[in-house]
Amino acid sequence: MQTHEIRERFTNHFVETGHTPVPSASLILDDPTLLFVNAGMVPFKPYFLGDQTPDFKNGTATSIQKCVRTLDIEEVGITTRHNTFFQMAGNFSFGQYFKEGAITHAWTLLTGAVEDGGYGLDPERLWVTVYLDDDEAASIWRDKIGVPEERIQRMGMEDNFWSMGIPGPCGPCSEIYYDRGPEYGKEGGPIADDNRYMEIWNLVFMESVRGEGDKKGNFEIVGELPQKNIDTGLGIERVACLLQGVDNVYETDLLRPVIDAAVELTGAKYDDGNQDNDVRFRVIADHARTGMMIILDGVTPSNEGRGYILRRLLRRIIRSARLLGATAPVMETFMNTIMDTMTPSFPEIADNRERILRVAVAEERAFSKTLESGTTRFDEAANAIKSSGAAVLPGEQAFELHDTYGFPIDLTVEMAREAGLDVDMDAFNAAMQEQRDRAKADNKAKKHRNLDESLYREWVDNNPTEFVGYDQLSHDGTVIGLVRDGEKVGEVSQGDEVEVILDVTPMYAEAGGQMADRGRILMGDTILNVNDVQRVGKKLWLHKATVQNGGLDLGSTVTTEVDGAWRHGARQAHSATHLIHAAIRQVLGPTAVQAGSLNKPGYLRFDFNYTDALSDAQLEEIATITNQAVDADFAVNTIETSLDKAKAMGAMALFGENYGDTVRVVEIGGPFSIELCGGTHVDHASQIGPVAVLGESSVGSGARRIEAYSGMDSFKFLSKEAALASGLAAELKAPTEELPDRIAQLTERLRAAEKEIENLHRQQLLASTADLAGQAETVGEHRLVAKQLPEGINTGDLRTIVSDLRGKMQAEDALIVLTSTVGGKVSLAVAATKPAVESGIKAGDVVKVLGEYVEGKGGGKPDLAQGSGANPEGIPAGLHAVRDWLEQR
Structure with a gap:
């Protein structure tokens, strides 16, 4: 049974039982707590949080929501049951049926005959779990459905209790598992082996309210919900595994074609015993689908937020293909393949095919350049490590390659292995964990912003704002709500910052890229200046205003005026x-x-x-x-x-x-x-x-x-x-239409003059320092030029001079150290001849010695390095320290 048919059967089953079909929301919602929709219930969250009252027919709904979870991208492909993109089919009840209804609906679809619209799963191979003390759910499974007692297992809060991770709705859940047989693991049900017993459906019985808590089970139940709700989630991809008779989600009709395409492009083999290669194939298949779906919903690669996630996914595809042996571009093939498999379920892909390809292929081109720069940085680091006699690339440098250059860690490990080096993975993982902790802390802080909307639920449900501003700029209305400092109040007075809720308004609330109206709320001598208008739940207008004069009470009749010019x-x-x-x-x-x-x-x-x-x-x-x-x-x-x-x-x-x-x-x-x-x-x-x-x-x-x-x-x-054009034309004595050519000519002449001046400057500089080689002194077995040059010579010019001197002294074991000051700052450059480098001298080490005295830093290659400092007075002592350092070599 193909995946698109599995989807269709799910929707038909619940529509026939009275549920309202709800199309999948975009992966991108206006929700500060989420980068992407990550669960089927997310679009229904305002109803579960109590911010809005659902208006679905019969109080029930069904959807197949596209979801993306990217918390542990690096783990993708290591297991064969998890994807970053997945389709979560669900049915929802808001105060209608509860445990028995949810259980019956699920069992009927799973075990119903294929010819009757069901999935035809063998009921003898289905196991269920319930929460520890949920005797009601256990009784329904045993007495109403007929599941034997031995195939009903009880699990704790970590497995069979659901919450959103923040204070709010929660409740016990019951999960349905399919026994794939002894070849997949040991007997004993889900408690014994969750690989053999694959979870396919989770039924959440949402009936309670949880309090604060850091971990999934570290909270207390603080109350009951006013009504009992149902939220279920069936994994389309997992059901596809079972109905298509394959081992894992990567073998289904959606992803296996991408793996086959990767095999053809790379020449590597899939499932031939090479675990590393198998993971790479699965990464390509998973990320191609996820990346394509994210692009479909309007995201483009960037260095932050959703765009950064997309960039990581696409670059991991390219990197995995290269590690498998690909030498030519691969993105177009992978994207075309996954679009072919996904279009039956998502017809909108066809209209966006060219755009998706354009974005993905452009990122591949950009990453090719990144690979070049990252490889150069890696080579520099590897050469420096081997020159020092070490054999481990520091984790901090590996993290820099990953974070700054976009260089994936496993590519760094692979290249390090080829160079005869190891990577300090403990230090790398520590740096990665610090980054994750920062992200989680930020995400946790954002989550709590979402709770405030419950303050407005009464108005959203019972008194949504009527907007009359399309054809009116002034209208009378009644004040039905006042909010000050996050609390409902009955009156406000002069100087207060307040949110005013009206039953009718002509003011446009910010939406669709258009900024909110500005204007005033008037009542007699009372004047409120409105500087912003926002919406809650797309139904309620919040007029954010300052009371300029007078005061305002609940129930007052006011006139709202839009600033006409605005x-x-x-x-x-x-x-x-x-x-x-x-x-x-x-x-x-x-x-x-x-x-x-x-x-x-x-x-x-x-x-x-x-x-x-x-x-x-x-x-x-x-x-x-x-x-x-x-x-x-x-x-x-x-x-x-x-x-x-x-x-x-x-x-x-x-x-x-x-x-x-x-x-x-x-x-x-x-x-x-x-x-x-x-x-x-x-x-x-x-x-x-x-x-x-x-x-x-x-x-x-x-x-x-x-x-x-x-x-x-x-x-x-x-x-x-x-x-401006007229003024330039008069100044240049040329007609305005000739200005571009005339300015281009002047610019070219200016560039030529600047280049000539630069060449003259360089020649004069080199001529003035030509005798520096003759001033070299002998220090031990080495020759040393260590000078402070006149003020005003920048680091770039110092590099030119030391490079020239290095050429003149190339036959000697020589070190050249030059400094100058520019604007009260120190510039410095160091060069070492080939014989000096061979004797163990490194220009970068010399920069560090001098840097200690001039409060500076820098670096470079063994034969050439540069730096800067903040303490010009330390130059003489620093040059003397360099002499001492060289003498001790």
Whole structure:
């Protein structure tokens, strides 16, 4: 049974029993606690936390959620049951059925006949676990379902009790296991061997509230939930293993084709007894799928956050392929293969295929350069270690290669082995653990931010805000809530910073890249200045305001006024963003899709997925198409319709955004621009005014950013540019259209003059120091030039001089040490001839000796090193110390 059919049977089973089907949310949600959605219940978290009341039909839902867990990327492939990306199928009940319902639903699907829509698993091979004292669940399994007592096992809190890791909903769970047979391990059920007995489904009976605690079981139950909920999770990939008769998740129809492609590309063999190679094949398969799905949801490689995770995944693919023997690019093959296997389950892949390939292939090219620089750094470190007679690469240097150069540790270990070195893995692991601890501490701190939204649940459920601001800038409303310093209050007075909740408002709350409105809340002499508006649960508007005059009570009737100039500028910028998006797609193609935006009065920035820098001609064409749309005065229409109809119209949606059943479509010029958008817009394109594109830049691998002005800000910018061009034309006595050529000519002449001056400077410098070789003194068996040169000679020039002297003294066992001061700082350079290096002298060691006296540091190769210091007064003593050091050699 193919994976897409397993998914389909799960959904059909629960829809037929009255559950509302909920599409998978994006891997990227607006949740400060998560980089990626990591569990099937995450999109339902507001309901379990009590922040919102679910409005699903019959109070039940079902979904197959795409998930990513990346806590221990380095462990991927070592076991054969865990993936970074996985599909979690679940059914959810909010105060409806409880333990018996959840157990019955699961058993019926698992053991139901294939011809009846079930999975057809042998009930005699199913085992279950329950929480230690959950006699109710055990009784249901035994008496209602008929599972023999000996196949029901009880486990403790670590295994059979669920919570989110923070104070909130929790409860015991019951897990279903499948006995794969004696060839997979010993008898005795899940307690005895969780490899033979594979967990496939977890049923969580959410009924309690837990308190604070650091570890999974280190907390107390502080109360009961007002209603009992069900949250289950079935692993699609694990069920696929069983129904396809394969040993592990890497052998299923989704991942095995990638391994086969890797075998063909690398020439290595899979499953032939080489455990290291098997892990590499599995890493390629796992990371190719995870990377592809993350790119699908709009992430591009970068050096932080989600982009950093994606970069690590893609680079581990490339590194694994190289260690297996690949010498040519591999990413295009792997990505095409995994997209072929995943498209039946995720049809949206087909529309994004070219973009996914573009991002992944670009990262492969970039990493090839990183490998070159990292290899150079490794070679330097390895040579220095072997020259010193040591045989271990310090863990700190291995971590630097990993963290700074993006060099994977196992590649470092492999190269060290080839160089005859070991790696201090204890020190490396310690550095890695420090980094993980910092990340976990930061994540833990972020988790607690999520709890505050429960403060607003009453209003979200019972009094959501009515937004009337699309066609009104002023409206009366009633104050239904006041929050000050995180607490509900009944009144506020002059000087208070407060969140005002109204039943009706014309003010736009920040969303979709558009900044919130500014304005005032008025009642008689009372004035509140509103400087921000935010939403809670997409239903409640929080007006963040300062009481400028008077006071305000709950129940007061007020007038809310939007700053008209602010709204006008914001509408111009937001509509201009839509035009630029459409223009970008015309010029660059359909793969250049939105990755983020910011709109505020007079200014916009637009991020989009594209790997290459735009040419001046492309940027000019985008600006021209945008302003042609303004000049055409396209009508701007808004349409409320269903999500399916909007997609049929060709409306574009944002990555990571969850849309309801009814959506708002903004159409500018008919087919010119059609997007799902809840923002405010002009009525006609001409109201945007001129759009001045300022330029484009990179915001990470595979992502670009265009910035622009709109309206009067654009006019002011263009006027200044025109005045500047006129001034330059007058100064250069050239027509404005000839300015680029004239400036290019002047720049070239200036560069040539600077180069000539630099050459003259170098020649004069070398001439003035030509007799330094003749001033060399004999120290022991060595020759030494150790001088403080006149002030103003920088480190680069000192390097030139010591290198020249080294050449003149190349036949001698000579050491050259020169210093100077620039702006009160010390610059220094050291060179050693080949005979000196062979006698054991290293320029870097000399830099360290001198550095102790000038409060400096530096480094380099054995024959050439440089550094800097902060104490010029220490130079004489430092040079004397160098003489003493050399004399003792």
